[in-house]
Amino acid sequence: MSHMLLRLDGLTKSYPGVLANDAVSLQIAPGEIHALLGENGAGKSTLVKMIYGLVKPDSGTMMLNAAAYTPAEPRAARSAGVAMVFQHFSLFEALSVAENVALGMESPPQLGQLARRIREISTQYGLPLDPARRVGDLSAGERQRVEIVRCLLQDPKLLIMDEPTSVLTPQEVQILFRTLNQLSHEGTAILYISHKLEEIRTLCDRATVLRGGKVVGHADPRAKTAKELAELMVGAELKVTDRAGRVLGEPLLRVTDLDLPAITQFGPSLKSVHLTLRKGEVLGIGGVAGNGQEELLAALSGERLSPPGTVMLRDQDLSRLGPNPRRKHGILAAPEERLGHAAAPAMSLTYNAILTGTVRKPLTRNGFVNFAAARRFAQDIIAQFDVRTPGPDVAARALSGGNLQKYVIGREVLQSPDVLVVNQPTWGVDAAAATAIRQALLDLAAEGAAVIVISQDLDELMEISDNFAALNEGRLSAPRSTADLTMEQIGLMLGGAQDMDPPAPQTEAALQ
Amino acid sequence: MIGGIDLTTLAAMLMVASTPVLLAAIGELIAERAGVLNLGVEGMMICGAVGGFAIAVMTGSPVLGFIGGAVSGAALALLFAVLTQVFLSNQVATGLALTLFGLGLSALLGKGFEGVRPPATAKLDLGPLSDIPVLGPVLFSHDWVVYLSLVLVVLVWGFLKYTRAGLILRAVGESHDAAHALGYRVIAVRFGALTFGGACAGLGGAYLSLVRVPQWTEGMTAGVGWIALAIVVFASWKPQRVLVGAYLFGGITALQLQLQAAGYAIPVHLLSMAPYIITILALVVLSAVHGRNAQAGPAALGKSFHASS
Known part of the structure; x- marks a missing residue:
């Protein structure tokens, strides 16, 4: 040329x-x-x-x-x-x-x-x-x-x-x-x-x-x-995510007949959402943005309360509990919007660690912040999740989107949740970091936790989830095992086709 | 004549009484549409009042006095612009400080001018128009500043609606980051808008001391600047509604003065309060009726802009 x-x-x-x-x-x-x-x-x-x-x-x-x-x-x-x-x-x-x-x-x-x-x-x-x-x-x-x-x-x-x-x-x-x-x-x-x-x-x-x-x-x-x-x-060989080592256990989280009105004027309402999540399971939820993803995460994290009996963890009814009591019971969440929802932009990484971490980690004592412990926790996240930042005293907004995303996911993963709900975990994150985040989610499931990944990246969902469900206008399709799902079927599910085959039983074989 | 009040005189007074608040509000509207909340309107008005008064008395020319008033208001606005746009100080705190500063400074500058009579501002000679019965005295027998204020409203309306410069100004007020990304000079636009707002407020202040009262007394703006701010908000940042709000305020001011003169047995304090209360109530009702359709304020209103963020 x-x-x-x-x-x-x-x-x-x-x-x-x-x-x-x-x-x-x-x-x-x-x-x-x-x-x-x-x-x-x-x-x-x-x-x-x-x-x-x-x-x-x-x-x-x-x-x-x-x-x-x-x-x-x-x-x-x-x-x-x-x-x-x-x-x-x-x-x-x-x-x-x-x-x-x-x-x-x-x-x-x-x-x-x-x-x-x-x-x-x-x-x-x-x-x-x-x-x-x-x-x-x-x-x-x-x-x-x-x-x-x-x-x-x-x-x-x-x-x-x-x-x-x-x-x-x-x-x-x-x-x-x-x-x-x-x-x-x-x-x-x-x-x-x-x-x-x-x-x-x-x-x-x-x-x-x-x-x-x-x-x-x-x-x-x-x-x-x-x-x-x-x-x-x-500049280095890229690891492939490793799905091995996971065993599906007993059901952990049960959502039954969850109806919730829309948050905003134009948002969708959740319409009789059902799902069962088992120990060690990664459930992928796909769908075009604005079909109820944020609403579902809010209902699970406790930001929005639902009618009694709709959200059950083991045998406990968490439907009427807010985010902190739910954290205590073991449900953690990382919302999509990093700045302003998952993290307070003007506050340092240490403070942001305290904001969600204090229920499950000893970061406070008698109502006072234990700064040494909080800083250590923030440093742990930074080290284990390869967050590129000068240190835990940097304001959250000073981090690039991908780095903050790693921090936000790391903060929740390191609190060893029983159930973790994440929305768009790798949005705007580069390939290496995205692989690391996906692996962290898989490892968490391998340790016996259950993970719900809400994402618009279908390749990502196929890569890490055991079962796949689609959100369409606030309706959640019946989850199907990803092992025998074609892209064509996924497309139909995303389009809201409800008259597909009855939900495939969640076979143990599909997970090996 | 109804109940001892001459409606023609009342209507004629209305236009004069409305002019200061109309000028201040239309200036603030431009500043706010560019995304800057300047709470110093009261301070800029009173500095315009004393500056205009002093220059008119010293030169004997009311026209020079009005120019002086506008320059005084603009100077104060420039101070605000430097503090908030260059040094990124908080706009609310700086605006409040500007009002207090303006009130103090004007009291100091006005020391030698109390009890002095300013040169009279001539009525504009509109020839036979002024001789029309009723309409003549109501509409066509005022000084030039009254007409200037109305022309300004039309110009501001047309500027915002039809010109490219107006579009850029609105864009800066909506999202300074996006405007910057497109290569517009956010800070320059805001300096311009603030200066215009200050000049208008100063002109309104000078009109108070040179025509409306006419003399200089300390604290003579008596909250008119705050009413101008309220009018801008309740008028949903639209020039035509600012005109309605300002004339409502001026009309009730004129009416209560006439009621006082006619000797009604209503306590003077209640009457003096009336313009403020009724204007605010009317504007609240107006924006409640418009409800959701009422235009929200400029999205970047009151936010500091720095090119790095």
Whole structure:
């Protein structure tokens, strides 16, 4: 490829104490879909921020179309033909779709005319959008369309996508990929960042791997397996999760006929949920986001109380007990939202350990905090779960998403629960850390605990769970053994098909 | 004449009585739509009142006085902007401090001006319009500031609804992080919005001391700045509703003055209280009726912004 669209040479950027990018060089050809791979904290975000003009490199050069390219701010990048779709949407909820699009453009036309253009472009690329709707009322997938359409209206030569699929349903992912392929055929280059290696293998032409701020290799993602790609990122051989050593014991947790009204106006209500969880079992619960996952976790953790007799641990009725009494009985939970739900963002890791740990760990004495013990507990979590942080006195919000996730899961696992309920345990976590978290959950089950994993990552659920159930509009399907479940059947379960075969008995054989 | 009150005079007084609170509220509306909660409106108003008064007396020109009032209010607002936007101080605490500071500073600056009469602000000559019966005295026989305040409401409404700059201002107030990610200068926008808000409040204060009263007395704003803040909230941050709220407040103020003059046997204190109580009640009812449809405030209102987070 002689003519390169973007050529980065020796880009270096350091922050106090961290060398985020160390002499990174990269070339992207027109129309190429180029993957940028790396663990959390490998420097991917810093690199794309430099390309998009949000961060200035300390040294190194960038060339766009064989001309020097030094964007001082995103506007300059946009007018040079570089557009970006952010990981956390940069949208304004109270404004309409058209207004949001206008804000991302340099010289937008009149709103009426813009609305017509939005309709045109969005249907042309198979992403229909109503320009007059308020963004706050849109689904995650539709919000992303707004961002993409905003970029497309400016005829970008290079489109940067930072983890675009993490909030999308499988169907939405397919639509997105069709759009991206169409764009690539029309000559737009795409720089694609994702943790989902299978996606990269289906979508991308070339991959550049970053580790510790340095380029450690290039790869043809189609020629490699996901495992090989992950090992390139980690720089070490990747362990496969080990399911062995688990024996299913007597039933531990019984949920019977659980009905709960919706938390929010738009959320689903839980409708007669039944489930039985046995010692040593990992139950995977799949489903598209917003079908009752948060509601189910809240009902199990004790955040929301349910009618008497609906949640039973062994022979005890926990339905009317709040989170702390339930912790005492052995049910722990790690909710999906890390900042603000699972952890208090402004408080240190030590304090965050005390917040859930004090019931099962001796972290307080006569109502006073035992700081030495609490700090030790926090340090244990950090050490055993490989949380990358300077120490337990760092505020939770200072950790990257993946690191905080490891901390949150570790905090619950180390309290040796009888039943652990986790929602999206590996969301936004890199491959190596995700494997570690999954292994920790399996090990916990091998020690005789029971684990409920709520996740949207079906591969993850198939990898670690014994039985699989699907949540659809607040209804939980009957659990089926994962050993004899095909992806097609799972798809039907996720779609809410109730008239499938009677639930397969949970055979011991399936677990060996 | 009904019950000893001349309705034409009442209606004419209404517009004059409403102008200070309308100016302050429309300025605060812009600041809040940009995501900054400035509780120092009262302080900026009274500094505008004393600044405008002093300059008008010294130069003999009411126009220069109004400009001086606006500049005084804007200067105080800039102080607030530097503290909250650059040094990231808490907006609520800083706003309260600004009010206290403004009240104290104005008392000090106004020492030599008590009992002085300011130069009169001329009524705008609207020719034959002023001679129309009833409508003439009610609508077309005021000074230019009254009309300026109404023009400002229309301009602010159009600015927020139709212009790109208005859209950017609203975007900054909705999510400063997203606006920053798109490359907009959050702090610059907020400085601009705060300065405009301060200038409007100062202008409203100067109108109190130069036209409405007209003289300088310590603490003469008497809570009008707080009413302006309340009006912005209950008006759901919409300029047209701010106009309604301000004219309601001004109308009841004018009415209670007329009732006092007509010699009704209602205790003066109750009458003086009435504009505040009735305005708040009316606005609460108004926003309760709108219920869920009432627009929520700007999502980033009162939150500090720093580019690193």
